[in-house]
Amino acid sequence: xxxxxxxxxxxxxxxxxxxxxxxxxxxxxxxxxxxxxxxxxxxxxxxxxxxxxxxxxxxxxxxxxxxxxxxxxxxxxxxxxxxxxxxxxxxxxxxxxxxxxxxxxxxxxxxxxxxxxxxxxxxxxxxxxxxxxxxxxxxxxxxxxxxxxxxxxxxxxxxxxxxxxxxxxxxxxxxxxxxxxxxxxxxxxxxxxxxxxxxxxxxxxxxxxxxxxxxxxxxxxxxxxxxxxxxxxxxxxxxxxxxxxxxxxxxxxxxxxxxxxxxxxxxxxxxxxxxxxxxxxxxxxxxxxxxxxxxxxxxxxxxxxxxxxxxxxxxxxxxxxxxxxxxxxxxxxxxxxxxxxxxxxxxxxxxxxxxxxxxxxxxxxxxxxxxxxxxxxxxxxxxxxxxxxxxxxxxxxxxxxxxxxxxxxxxxxxxxxxxxxxxxxxxxxxxxxxxxxxxxxxxxxxxxxxxxxxxxxxxxxxxxxx
Amino acid sequence: xxxxxxxxxxxxxxxxxxxxxxxxxxxxxxxxxxxxxxxxxxxxxxxxxxxxxxxxxxxxxxxxxxxxxxxxxxxxxxxxxxxxxxxxxxxxxxxxxxxxxxxxxxxxxxxxxxxxxxxxxxxxxxxxxxxxxxxxxxxxxxxxxxxxxxxxxxxxxxxxxxxxxxxxxxxxxxxxxxxxxxxxxxxxxxxxxxxxxxxxxxxxxxxxxxxxxxxxxxxxxxxxxxxxxxxxxxxxxxxxxxxxxxxxxxxxxxxxxxxxxxxxxxxxxxxxxxxxxxxxxxxxxxxxxxxxxxxxxxxxxxxxxxxxxxxxxxxxxxxxxxxxxxxxxxxxxxxxxxxxxxxxxxxxxxxxxxxxxxxxxxxxxxxxxxxxxxxxxxxxxxxxxxxxxxxxxxxxxxxxxxxxxxxxxxxxxxxxxxxxxxxxxxxxxxxxxxxxxxxxxxxxxxxxxxxxxxxxxxxxxxxxxx
Numbered sequence: 062x063x064x065x066x067x068x069x070x071x072x073x074x075x076x077x078x079x080x081x082x083x084x085x086x087x088x089x090x091x092x093x094x095x096x097x098x099x100x101x102x103x104x105x106x107x108x109x110x111x112x113x114x115x116x117x118x119x120x121x122x123x124x125x126x127x128x129x130x131x132x133x134x135x136x137x138x139x140x141x142x143x144x145x146x147x148x149x150x151x152x153x154x155x156x157x158x159x160x161x162x163x164x165x166x167x168x169x170x171x172x173x174x175x176x177x178x179x180x181x182x183x184x185x186x187x188x189x190x191x192x193x194x195x196x197x198x199x200x201x202x203x204x205x206x207x208x209x210x211x212x213x214x215x216x217x218x219x220x221x222x223x224x225x226x227x228x229x230x231x232x233x234x235x236x237x238x239x240x241x242x243x244x245x246x247x248x249x250x251x252x253x254x255x256x257x258x259x260x261x262x263x264x265x266x267x268x269x270x271x272x273x274x275x276x277x278x279x280x281x282x283x284x285x286x287x288x289x290x291x292x293x294x295x296x297x298x299x300x301x302x303x304x305x306x307x308x309x310x311x312x313x314x315x316x317x318x319x320x321x322x323x324x325x326x327x328x329x330x331x332x333x334x335x336x337x338x339x340x341x342x343x344x345x346x347x348x349x350x351x352x353x354x355x356x357x358x359x360x361x362x363x364x365x366x367x368x369x370x371x372x373x374x375x376x377x378x379x380x381x382x383x384x385x386x387x388x389x390x391x392x393x394x395x396x397x398x399x400x401x402x403x404x405x406x407x408x409x410x411x412x413x414x415x416x417x418x419x420x421x422x423x424x425x426x427x428x429x430x431x432x433x434x435x436x437x438x439x440x441x442x443x444x445x446x447x448x449x450x451x452x453x454x455x456x457x458x459x460x461x462x463x464x465x466x467x468x469x470x471x472x473x474x475x476x477x478x479x480x481x482x483x484x485x486x487x488x489x490x491x492x493x494x495x496x497x498x499x500x501x502x503x504x505x506x507x508x509x510x511x512x513x514x515x516x517x518x519x520x521x522x523x524x525x526x527x
Numbered sequence: 528x529x530x531x532x533x534x535x536x537x538x539x540x541x542x543x544x545x546x547x548x549x550x551x552x553x554x555x556x557x558x559x560x561x562x563x564x565x566x567x568x569x570x571x572x573x574x575x576x577x578x579x580x581x582x583x584x585x586x587x588x589x590x591x592x593x594x595x596x597x598x599x600x601x602x603x604x605x606x607x608x609x610x611x612x613x614x615x616x617x618x619x620x621x622x623x624x625x626x627x628x629x630x631x632x633x634x635x636x637x638x639x640x641x642x643x644x645x646x647x648x649x650x651x652x653x654x655x656x657x658x659x660x661x662x663x664x665x666x667x668x669x670x671x672x673x674x675x676x677x678x679x680x681x682x683x684x685x686x687x688x689x690x691x692x693x694x695x696x697x698x699x700x701x702x703x704x705x706x707x708x709x710x711x712x713x714x715x716x717x718x719x720x721x722x723x724x725x726x727x728x729x730x731x732x733x734x735x736x737x738x739x740x741x742x743x744x745x746x747x748x749x750x751x752x753x754x755x756x757x758x759x760x761x762x763x764x765x766x767x768x769x770x771x772x773x774x775x776x777x778x779x780x781x782x783x784x785x786x787x788x789x790x791x792x793x794x795x796x797x798x799x800x801x802x803x804x805x806x807x808x809x810x811x812x813x814x815x816x817x818x819x820x821x822x823x824x825x826x827x828x829x830x831x832x833x834x835x836x837x838x839x840x841x842x843x844x845x846x847x848x849x850x851x852x853x854x855x856x857x858x859x860x861x862x863x864x865x866x867x868x869x870x871x872x873x874x875x876x877x878x879x880x881x882x883x884x885x886x887x888x889x890x891x892x893x894x895x896x897x898x899x900x901x902x903x904x905x906x907x908x909x910x911x912x913x914x915x916x917x918x919x920x921x922x923x924x925x926x927x928x929x930x931x932x933x934x935x936x937x938x939x940x941x942x943x944x945x946x947x948x949x950x951x952x953x954x955x956x957x958x959x960x961x962x963x964x965x966x967x968x969x970x971x972x973x974x975x976x977x978x979x980x981x982x983x984x985x986x987x988x989x990x991x992x993x
Contacts, residue, residue, distance in 0.1 A: 177953075182953045238704065249721075255718075256716045278991060292665075296670035488573075527755065
């Protein structure tokens, strides 16, 4: 029989168990917790090596933090294979350098894996390689300062996102990657098929083509989890998802990827656009504050200018209607050949508002998706929003959802979405939600110009290495 | 200029901001925090309705917890459209029922969305529908007890996984969904293409087929993030990923999905299989303990028998070599026509060990993947492990990775993996890792027989609705 006391005893047990393989020797822990005179053990990679008359100085980093630990090695202890790029296991005693920095005086130096630069290693010591150069070596680039710092920030931002929603009682939902919904992506979707011809043959039924043989229907990679979130929201309340989404666009801009992560949230019982704006504004400010707190040294390594809170963090975000935004742009004389706002115009609006993020609301209906709710006082507009920030322009898009059964029915783009219409038929509630591009947010937080450097394995046209 | 004090001031600011749209009226909060005599506001769905002479009793649930709140409605306040399945907004005063349970005496009842069962709503009050029946209505099934409780457990288990690894300094890495590695999945992979014929035409180059027109190489959905994790691990230390993976198998068993979530971890500087076992055993025990703590009422709703800690949580897991396991099975007289262990044999081994989870280690080399490390004392075996549990059999698979450059080179299945070989050439380290199927783990934690009920939108052959 299970009882609370037994549980607590088990919890204590666990606390011991939990440390069996805790990474005690991580350089982050050594720098934070150990003190001069203590014995320490470090495993990592040599990021720099200076050989002097009596002593060798090796800067070692293990990826656990932005800092390198300086190792002082008496020359007689230096193995032949100790070079830039090699992996090492070092034991010794902690000491203070003449400059007052913590350093490790080695007593034992073991090279785990040598690194012969002339054998094709693409990086050199004391050299700043361009992001474009480094991007050619995806499998090795986590060894560079720039990329490893960004990946640590990405890890933290992801965690802060989950913390924000968990503390506000949102349920995390894994929306599906594979979907038979064919009408959200404006045609720029990937379709899937089994690769194995025997599987295709075995599953083939009369009248079906290869595209629909496996699932019985043509199947795509998701462009958004919103419609699925709406289904769960209408039974379980506030929900969110953070997962990969896909676009088969032929775009190679510094703001586009074929595979990227999107945070999407759906708010139950949400009946006004300003509630949605309040949550988005809270979330953005929370993420900037928490990330400075958790990763200041990493942000400093990526871009010194960004290692501080943005000035707007205690200011209210600006709100403009679409018409107001257009009239500001007209006065500036910017011209758009397309509907809506182009990237240049988005950035001009942020500049116009002195760099404070800008919500643009009340969009013309014909520019936005079928599921967006008509404004109550103007049937030509919908209750949609874009949030514009410096560097990337649009980083969030959202709307109230059309909850009128007849209106939605008249706009439904495909019979395949009858299930979505059904949601309005049985115990319907008002909802609203938004999507935030994780990589674009990371660009803004870190000050990274090219989106391809904000995730470990970027995919874009003609590039799917590894 | 940014400084620590300013940061703290901002943090305080945030704490106020953060509550703008906190879900104060969630039934979970009302039950936990409010007390008799207080005014309360509740929004949710009517899960049961009993009409008596003077009073109407409505059980309302909003998905925030397993419990329903009983609403007592004076008959004159009952709207016509208040029925089973309808969504409601109710204000009133909290009180105690004659049985001592918290209830809400309604002062205002507003039906947000009616629900006419005869109009096609598939569920009925006071009826237990079978999981197979409910599964036909994916878009509505989060309104059932069984599925909503499982989704809350899934949310918690996911969170506990992140907590476990964060507290042990593992970095969360988003490994890619799209990959050009073609040699891990034993042929059972999905391939992808742009759906838009114009995109295909615009990107077509001479000598390329449709499968490789977009990325310049044939591209698949991932079957594992392990190789990518290994690349990051060899620069940043301990890493893990938790994301979707895919198999294009023609299998409809209660244990298989076409899209499922896998937790994969890679341990830096890991040179023995027992370190790997220790982490896996810790993780499993941690997840069971934390989930009982966070979701006891949900587990009770799913299966009364499972709403307690398993007896093995303070016992050491059993370890058997593959040879030992085979000899136990031989004595039992179970026969396998295939290599390795079949499902029946896996479950027989767990039963043989009195229901305690069993590690099977030291597997014949020819049964396992090319990247697994040869045992030091027996070149016919590899340092691999399977962890077997009740209900599902195998739930974790793992190994030390071959770190000898020449041995790995001789086993490499494709030139496309030269990057993987490269990792052994430059500053190599010993690593080991494992993969855990999230849905199978949920089956074991919740006691769910069919894997299709452990995630919101299951995909399996001929089934990709929504």
